[in-house]
Amino acid sequence: MLKRALAIISLLIIGYWLAQGLAGVPFGQDKMLVGQYYLNHVREQTGAVNAVTAVVVNYRGFDTLGEVTVLFIASTGVGALLWRKKRERTAKTEGSVVLKTGAELLFPFIVLFGAYIFIHGHLTPGGGFPGGATIATAFLLLYMAFVGYEIPHRAFEKVEGVAGMGYVLVGLIGLAIGGYFLFDWIWLTWKWGAENIGRLFSAGFIPVIYTLIGIKVGTELSGIIDNMLKEEVGE
Amino acid sequence: MISVYYFGAISLILIGLYAVLVKKNLLKILVGLSIMETGVNLLLISIGYVSGRSAPILSEGIGPNQAVDPIPQALVLTAIVIGVATTAMALSAAIILYEKYGTLNVDEIRRLRG
Numbered sequence: 001m002l003k004r005a006l007a008i009i010s011l012l013i014i015g016y017w018l019a020q021g022l023a024g025v026p027f028g029q030d031k032m033l034v035g036q037y038y039l040n041h042v043r044e045q046t047g048a049v050n051a052v053t054a055v056v057v058n059y060r061g062f063d064t065l066g067e068v069t070v071l072f073i074a075s076t077g078v079g080a081l082l083w084r085k086k087r088e089r090t091a092k093t094e095g096s097v098v099l100k101t102g103a104e105l106l107f108p109f110i111v112l113f114g115a116y117i118f119i120h121g122h123l124t125p126g127g128g129f130p131g132g133a134t135i136a137t138a139f140l141l142l143y144m145a146f147v148g149y150e151i152p153h154r155a156f157e158k159v160e161g162v163a164g165m166g167y168v169l170v171g172l173i174g175l176a177i178g179g180y181f182l183f184d185w186i187w188l189t190w191k192w193g194a195e196n197i198g199r200l201f202s203a204g205f206i207p208v209i210y211t212l213i214g215i216k217v218g219t220e221l222s223g224i225i226d227n228m229l230k231e232e233v234g235e
Numbered sequence: 236m237i238s239v240y241y242f243g244a245i246s247l248i249l250i251g252l253y254a255v256l257v258k259k260n261l262l263k264i265l266v267g268l269s270i271m272e273t274g275v276n277l278l279l280i281s282i283g284y285v286s287g288r289s290a291p292i293l294s295e296g297i298g299p300n301q302a303v304d305p306i307p308q309a310l311v312l313t314a315i316v317i318g319v320a321t322t323a324m325a326l327s328a329a330i331i332l333y334e335k336y337g338t339l340n341v342d343e344i345r346r347l348r349g
Contacts, residue, residue, distance in 0.1 A: 028286030
């Protein structure tokens with residue numbers, strides 16, 4: 001009881017201190033410095049209409065590379081922590097007929113929608129990470145509905161690695177052409193798609209990189225699900 | 236007077252911190268960490284809001300002067316993914332702890348060691 005009271009009192013002090021600090025930050029006012037530059041120049045500098053994905057992939061591409069690395073390390077770490085010699089799925093209750101049929105019917109639609117999200121990252125809200133997470137939910141649905149289901153491991157791990165390498169490769173091609181890593185060579189050198197900004201074939205390398213990221217995130221999260229759902233079985 | 240969004244974000248952070256400080260169950264502590272993450276993301280997003288403006292997608296009727304700040308949204312996109320990654324790692328560590336000690340109580344795990 002004393003511990004809880006002490007915790008609440010100290011948390012209230014911390015909260016008051018945070019609120020004091022935030023009182024100097026007015027809500028809802030224009031505080032943009034760099035953001036206004038991005039908004040003004042996003043069309044001619046990147047060709048994208050979605051400013052958030054342009055910032056994520058183009059202006060701050062290193063952040064996204066680090067983010068992909070963090071997710072990759074997490075997936076590897078989950079695999080390493082839960083590594084056993086003989087692991088299988090030990091679930092015993094099969095899903096009901098409605099669930100199984102529904103999962104089978106919904107699976108292609110969810111994958112299609114996930115692919116739609118990451119292919120249209122430069123035009124609509126979303127991008128590689130939400131699209132990849134959507135694809136992983138499709139595989140989670142299969143795992144929940146079927147007792148014996150397993151993702152094809154070898155293919156998935158290879159696809160994951162190839163997609164990550166593809167991202168770095170696109171950056172390295174930019175290094176060779178433009179002089180710095182993650183240089184948008186498709187847009188800034190070739191001017192490819194300059195006349196149809198706002199349509200699918202535009203925005204330089206953003207759709208390419210987001211497709212690679214979407215595939216990578218989808219396979220990675222499916223792998224994490226697979227690792228967590230398996231248990232050790234005796235010989 | 237502080238904005239309701241700032242207030243909500245600070246409250247979420249404090250609720251998460253309370254769970255981390257007081258709770259004994261490891262899974263509850265992880266839930267607290269996730270709540271804290273949500274609070275931080277909400278705080279970042281609400282700092283970037285400009286009243287009366289729409290999402291930073293420059294479509295037909297929305298020019299560069301009618302969009303909110305895109306940078307906090309990009310930062311939060313990164314932060315969400317990192318939060319998911321750390322949560323996955325922590326959950327697998329919790330699985331291993333339960334298999335090794337047979338309990339998720341933090342005090343008991345501390346006592347069992349050594």
